[in-house]
Every structure is written in C-alpha cells, then in structure tokens.
Amino acid sequence: STTSTGSVQTLTQGFLQAAASLSVTVIGSPTTTICPGESVSLTVQLQGGNPPYSYSWSPQTGLNNPSISNPVATPTSSVNYTVTVQGFPSSNKDIATIKINVKPALTITITPALTICSGTTKTLTASVSGAITYSWVPASELSCTTCPNPTIGPFPSPFPAPFLNHFYTFSATNSSGCTSVKTVTVTVKSTPTVTATSNSSICEGQTLNLGANSTSNTTTGYSWSGPNNYSSLVQNPPIIQAVTTAASGTYSVTATANGCSHTATVSVIVNPLPQVDAGEDHTICEDESVTL
Secondary structure: OOOOOOOOEEEEOOEEEEOOOOEEEEOOOOEEEEOOOOOEEOOEEEEOOOOOOEEEEEOOOOEOOOOOOOOEEOOOOOEEEEEEEEOOOOOOEEEEEEEEEEOOOOOEEEOOOEEEEOOOOEEOOEEEOOEEEEEEEOOOOEOOOOOOOOEEOOOOOOOOOOEEEEEEEEEEEEOOOOEEEEEEEEEEEOOOOEEEEEOOOEEOOOOEOEEEEEOOOOEEEEEEEEHHHEEEOOOOOOOEOOOOHHHOEEEEEEEEEOOEEEEEEEEEOEEOOOOOOOOOOOOOOOOOOOOO
16 A cells, blocks of 8 residues: 655655655855866755756856756856756755855966077067966976066077977966966077178289078078178179278178078288389490399
C-alpha cells in the first residue's frame, strides 16, 4: 500500500512520502572577489527537495550557461548573481544570491607597433597607473625586463633577413594582485654594411677614384659627400680628373636598404707636386760653359 502526507509527495523505496522543503545555497557566497578577465565557477548546493531540478541564473551576462547548476562566470564588472532552483513539484523552489566583486582594472598604454633598424636602438614605452611590478618577455635585446620603458636593440647587423617581426609582451601587476597584459610588435629591418674605398694617396694632377660596397643585395641608394661640397649619388662615382690638394680630406658614403642606412668614410690624401728650382737664368756665348 501507499501513504500520502500533505500536498507534496515523493516516491522513496516504493512509498510516497512528504518532500522536504528545498534549500539552496551558492558555495562561496555571499561575496567572491576576482580580477578583471578572470573566471569563477558558481556551484549550487541543495538540501531537501526532490528531483528533477531546474536552474535559472540571473542576470545571464558573463555566464557560459545560465541553466545549469555550476556555470562559469566571467563578469566585466561587479554583479549580483541570483539562482532560482525548482524541484518537484514546481512549487518546491528556492533562490540564492552571490556577489562577484571585480577589482579595478589596470589600463595599459603601450608603444604602438614600431620598426627598428638592426644596429640601432629605440625605446619601448608602457604607461599604467597603480602598478607595482612590471615584466617584459622575452628578455632578448632589452636593456631591462622589470622597468616600464626599456631600450630595445641593437639587433645584430647585418640582420639575417631583410625584416623579421618580434613580439614583446608587457605585464603589470597592482597591489590587489591583478595583472594586465599587452603585446607590441617590433619589426627589425636589416641595415646594410657599407665600405668606402679610394685609390689614395695620389699626387696633385692625378685622377681620384672612389668606390662603395654594400653587404645588402637590396641596397636602393648611395649618397657621397666630401671636401669642397663634393656630392654624388652614384655607388662608384666618376673619376675626378686633375685633382688638387684641396681634394684631400674625408669622404663619406651612406648606403640605404629597407629604409635603413649605414655610413662609411675613407680618407683621401692628395700630395702636392715637388717644387724644383734650377737657379737663375744665364746667357752664354757659344763654346762657353756655366755651372748650374
């Protein structure tokens, strides 16, 4: 036989028995604190009641599934989540609330993507309010990894490729233990290595030959400068005829490739012609002699 008590019944071991009132709690309540971007699992604990149970979480914002007993919450701001659990029969239900407190976010302003020529340096800049520790990774080519504004470079020159992207990640942590992360792209371009040559030293009146050689096969231009406002945009300038001692001095050539430049110099010496004095002129008669 079966028995019944009250209006709420359940079948246990073959008998209909009165259902206990449903009591709902959320583990970790009343308040759980997280950092921005973190997630927390909301877990419901039930006492009494009869299955099947249905779950309804509100608000649904930030929840991966508002209809299960243990949704994952990733709120962007502090929020009170309320869960309504309904058992059998539908009148047997209860609610519980948990507050998720989201700590203040760290806002990072970081160097936009930058380009650097091999053999040179630049500065990575990161600005963040309230941070107490900093970290840059990877450490390669950085002057420091625990400061907000390290110097980057110099990368080896010539670089093994015309250009290559590197990715540096900056992390900042505040006193609440919350960390914010941003990444900057650094494009390294290869700087050509140029050498300057000449046929110095030479004598006054001779021709001067200048030449340049670059290690880069992508060199797009050369620029020469030197004494007496000398200039040329030719890798190996035309010879300079009948030079004078005024052509002596330092000549510079700059080679450009991939938007990066390198300068080399060469010293030119133009030696003056010797001054010969054979003495004063003499007029003599035929068969006379004179000592020079």
